[in-house]
Amino acid sequence: MFSRAFRVRSNTAIKGSDRRKLRTDVAAAFPNFSAEQLTEFIPNKEELNVIKIYSHKGEAITLYMNNKNPILFEIEKALYPTVYALWVYPDLLPVFSTWPPVLQKLAGGADLMLPGVAVPSSGLPQVERGTLCAVTLLGNRAPVAVAVATMSTAEMLAAGMKGKGFAVLHTYTDHLWEYGDKSYPPILAPLVTDPAEMETAEEEMERKEPVISFSTDPLQHVDVGDLSLKEQDSCAVQSGKEELGENRAAEGTVDANTEVQQEAEDSRTPQEQMDALLSQCFFHALKCKVKKSDLPLLTSTFLRSHMFSCCPAGQQLDIKKSSYKKFSKFLQCMQHQKILQVKELNKGVESIVEVDWKHPDIKTFAVPEGFSSASAAQDNKNEDREQVYHAPEIIPLYGVSTKMIPLFQESGHRKGSILSSSEVRNIIVNYVKTNELVDETNKNFVKVNAVLCDCLLEKSEQDEISNLKWDDLFSRCLDRLQPLHQVTFVGQEPIVRKGNIEPIDITVAQRSSNKKVTIIKNLELYGLDPQCVANTLQQKVQASATITPLPGTKDRVQVQIQGNQIHHLAKMLLEEYQLPRRHVQGLEKAPKLGRKK
Structure with missing residues (x-):
């Protein structure tokens, strides 16, 4: 559904009454949500937007955005979670697993066939036809796709695990994922406690897919080509077995080197171990996830979107099991150490407003080995997105x-x-x-x-x-x-280009009920993203902003925001973006200062 680019029709902030209605709809659609999780998922104070889009097939879809990430999409009054939401709540939907190379096919628009479903020894989850399910990769419980079952579990088994099992709606790496912050899936340990089952899963992986990468980005090191889940030729299987044998030997060496460290960790109490994990995730998030431009940052967002993703595989961050019991007390401790500063910008909502990036504890923190490559790649992506705009x-x-x-x-x-x-x-x-x-x-x-x-x-x-x-x-x-x-x-x-460059055109139009709107055109000609300008302006003036096609053009759009916002636009374009005034037209239409509203 999102394998191709979609077109944005409008982008508006959600009002309090609409939030309550959305929370009720989410509770009805996903009964597994607890009351606390529901309040966290649809917050009262944090930024929450509703975006109307059209898919490449012309379908009308509604997106719900929280902290610049899509968390839900709605089609014909049915709600579906995105992978961003499922990374925070991985047990929200029934889970089916597949092999990492299959993900590239799913991201390209293919449905999940039953031969590509890994059947654990404990059996498949019991679902009915039409049940909404999550798809994960073997070795990681973080969902990478959202799909609808095309048959019940009993029908799947009766068919000998052949045919189409799931209609895929949304995947990691598709255009809906790209509309968010493009973060990688967190590494979540599978819920497998039986060693025999783990061994069976490994043997199944070895038999069916000899070339498998469990990197944070499943598509980064996989060359799929014309991959099929049918039998591979004997040469490929033999090569895969040799590679897996070498990897296991290397893992054995690492295990031997870390045995002493594990013994030392085991000597600590569970509370001390959780304190150490909390500190590790905290400094890891500050060093690799948070940028200066993100501040002020809600403490709840910092914990949910940054710290949890820094938790190593096989471990679970649970603040209640630490000596701090509450995240606010932990942040107070960090504030006393002058690592960061927390303020209550809104009533009852705390935000991180300042971080001492030169603090010795941050500078000397070493990123755990398993996160090094992923963190570096994520940093590079964040830096690319957050580059300061330079006027052409x-x-x-x-x-x-x-x-x-x-x-x-x-x-x-x-x-x-x-x-x-x-x-x-x-x-x-x-x-x-x-x-x-x-x-x-x-x-x-x-x-x-x-x-x-x-x-x-x-x-x-x-x-x-x-x-x-x-x-x-x-x-x-x-x-x-x-x-x-x-x-x-x-x-x-x-x-x-031919002709003289058109200036950024700012006009004020009259709408019904004597309301005014500000319209901005030609932003693309100066390398400005209209959606980004609309979002930034919307946050500055707290007014609804929409993106609409520019009449008379094929691939250009205009930004429309409520009220006469020329003063704010002038400050943004001339001071923040450093655009020459001769390239901005219509600034003289700003409202006179001191005039009563």
Whole structure:
């Protein structure tokens, strides 16, 4: 469903009454939610938006966003969780497992066939046809897909595990996932306590898929090609067995080296072990997940979205089992150590407002080995997304038109040659001097010869004008050349476009009930993401913002926000984005300061 890009129709903040209704609908759709989890999932104070989109097939879909991540999508009044929601609540839906290479097929739009479902020794979950299910990868309990069962468990087994088992709606790495923060799935240990079952799962994996990667990004190191879940040839199986044998030998060496460390950890009380895990996840999240631009950051978001994902595989972070009992007490302790500062920005809601990134405890913290590559990749993605916007360099250029060829052919230029204004000036000066056209009596004038007459003068002027001032000569020449412009974004090759660049156009329109809206056009021409501008402006002014197609264009949009917001737009575009004022049109329509609303 989200294997191709979708189109955003509107983006608005959810009101309190709508939050309560949504919470009721979620409770009815997912009975496994406890009251505490439901309040955490649909919070009262945190930013929560509803976005109307159209899929590539034209289906109308509603997205619910929490902290810039989609958590739910609604189709025909049916609610479905996203992978972002399931990473926090992995036991919300019945779970079926598959092999990592299958994920790439699912992300491409394929449904999950029954031969691709791993059957544990404990048996498959009991579901009915039409049941909403989560799909995980062997070795990790974090869901990577949301699907609907096309048959009951009994029918699956009766069919010999052949045929289509699940209609896939949404997967990790699809366009809905890309609409969020693009984070990787957390590493969650499987709920397997029987060693014999673990061994059976490993043997099944070895038999069916010899090349399997359990990296944080399942698609990062897997070359699927024309992968099939049918029998592999004997050479591939043998190669896979050798590779698994080498990996197991390496794991045995690591286990031997860490045996002493594990014994030392076992000597600590469970409470001390949980305190150590809490501190590890805390410093790991600060060092690898949180950026300065994220502040202020709600403490609940920091715990749920950042710290939990830093928990090592096979361990579970439970603050109630620590000596602190409450996360707020732990943060108070960290605040006393001057690592961070917590404030109550809204009544009853605490936020992290400042972090001392140079604190020795943060600087000396070593990221656990299992997280090194994933954390580095995540950091790189975060840095890419959070790069400071740099206004493009815009240079006016001129193309030689058919009428101006006689004037420029002496300098070796042809029709379509692209020149800057300084190059045009130098060519004109050289032409005038070469042809001795400077007026002897007044050097501020240039004599008009036949070429200049044909190129620069109108028919009504040809019999009347014999001399032109230098400035008039240059301006007439530039006016008769084809206008172009060159746009250069930081780190990219220059782009030459026809015509003069259109300014960012800001207008104020009147709507029903005498309400005003501010409309912003042409943001894309300056490398600005309209959706990002809309979200930022919406947060600044606390007003509804929408994205709509720009009339008369194919692939451009306009931002519309309630009220006359030109003052805020001027500050954002001119001060924050450092755009030249000449490229912003309509700032004079700002409301006069001091006028009563």
